[in-house]
Amino acid sequence: MSSSNSERIRTALRAIKDSNVDAVDYSVRTMENGQVVSTTQRIFNGTAPMITNSMKPTDRELFLENGLPNIPFLKEFLKQEGRLHNQQVIKIFSMATKVLRKEPNLLCISAPVTICGDIHGQYYDLLTLFEMCGDPIDTSYLFLGDYVDRGFFSMECLLLLYSYKVTYPGTFFLLRGNHECKHLTEYFTFKRECLHKYDYRVYDAACESFNALPLATILNSKIFCCHGGISPELNTPEDVNRLNRFREPPTRGLMCDLLWSDPIxxxxxxxxxxxxxxxxxxRGCSFAYTFRGVSQFLRRNNLLCVIRAHEAQSSGYRMYKKSVDRRFPTLFTIFSAPNYLDTYRNRGAVLKYSQKSMNIKEFSSSPHPYWLPNFMDVFTWSLPFVGEKVTDVLLSVLNICTEEELLEEELLEEASLLDDELFHNF
Structure with missing residues (x-):
């Protein structure tokens, strides 16, 4: 039956080929304004061509004479979706790991500082954040974790943040989030992205750097900052310094709670x-803390409030119930990934803290290049669709000729084969 169908398809294709149909040049397209253009040439010659994977920078371009990353070059190169050599990525990650390892579990920093929440691989929104809040050359920053996963540009975020860290180690601070670990990056998107853009060595170097990230910060001796929140095992901030942070986060205990806990x-x-x-x-792990739990922690340690990230907010931030004695919010949540997952339509926000004031700045999402789910290429993504359409085409081909025409073509072909056979036998 399949052999018969194949013969019928070939017969139909020959009939189509022999028909008088004008040839169409599909590489030529007429625009709405009447302009005729070729799809094999660039329409806008004034726009610089896109950087390709083969256009990787030299060490002379990427690193300054002092060995530090050339941040203006790197920022723009990554914005154009450029890729570094694997060894260049590993070098930047290793430099950052070396700097981070020297820092304590609990950082103590002073105002003024700009506090930022989750980034989640939204590189183009991270660029907007720096444009809005100031270049790290003259602005101090504290990031509360979750730089990777979810978004499609986690590698770019990590490379830029680590480059700033090694360049301004005394004013640019990075804490660990719950997504900075092997367990979650294997489950979500970062590992897949890493292997798509680079290789396993780069992924291993990234995971090693995650283990070096500090866990919490005391700001101006008044404010406790971390990614998730407080813990039943957190009596004083100094308890954080007793932890061994150079490992994968455990499933319970103080280290887990600093990364995973939430307000009720x-x-x-x-x-x-x-x-x-x-x-x-x-969450399925850790604890949810109440107003009472936070108030007790603040009173016990003479602190003003807790600032954390870890949860998306429609306005990019949330201020919680004020304390009874100081009439100041006991808790802040800051989230710096606007239009989270390209679906939430939320704003992003940062908190600018000075000696005398706190100001929250909101910002909207920025356009970014589109990626298919799971970093699929267009051919893999379209295979089911192509298969369906090929089937439709074959059915259409069979329907071009009537049964009588197909039968006539088959009889003519059989007669021709018979003539050939008789000729050879003769």
Whole structure:
């Protein structure tokens, strides 16, 4: 049956080929304004060609004479979706790891500083953040973690942030988020992105750098900052310095809670009769802390508030219930990834803290290059569609000729084969 169908398809194709149909040049297109253009040539010659994977920078271009990254070059090169050599990426990651290892688990820094929340691989929004808040050459920054996963440009974010860290180690600070670990990056997108753009050695170097990231910060001796929040095991901020942070985060304990805990959903309705901590059933690990739990921690350590990230907010930030004695918000959440996952339509925000004031600045998402899910190429992504359309084409080919025409063509072909056979036998 399949052999018969194949013969019928070949017969139909010959009939199409022999028909008088004008040839069409599909490489030529007429625009709406009547302009005729060729699809094999660039229409806008004034625009610089896109950087390709083969156009990788030399060490002389990427690194300054002092060995530090050439940040203006790197920032623009990554913006154009350029790729570095594997060894260049590993060098930047190794430099950052070396600097981060020297820092304590608990950083102590002073204002003024700009505090930023989750970035999640949104490189083009990260560039907007720096444009809005100031170049790190004269602006101090504290990032609260979650630089990778979810977005499609985690490698670019990490390269730029680490380059700033090694260039301005005393004013540019990076904390660890719950996504800076092997477990989550294997499950979400960072490992896949890393292997798509580079290789396993680069991924291993990135994971090694994650283990070196500090866990928390005391700001101006008044504010406790971390990615997730407080813990039942956190009596004083100094407890953080007793941890061994150079490892994968455990599934329970203080280190886990600093990265994973959340405020309870009805935090602002909390009273002094509530338990300080509840199991965090939303995350499936760690704890959810209440207004009472945070208030006790602040009073015990003479602190003003807790600033954390870890949760998307429609405005990019949230201020929680004020303390009874100081009438100041006990808790802030800062989220710096606008239009999270390209679906949330949320704003991004940062908190600018000076000696006398706190100001929150919001910003919207920026356009970015489009990637197919899971970094698929267009051919892999379109295979199911192509298969369906090829089937439709074959059915259409069979329907071009009537049954009588196909039968006539088959009889003519059989007669021709018979004549050839008789001729050879003769």
């Amino acid at each position: 959903e009805d935090y602002d309705c909390g009273t002094d009769d509530d338990p300080a901590f509840l199991l965090n059933r939303v």
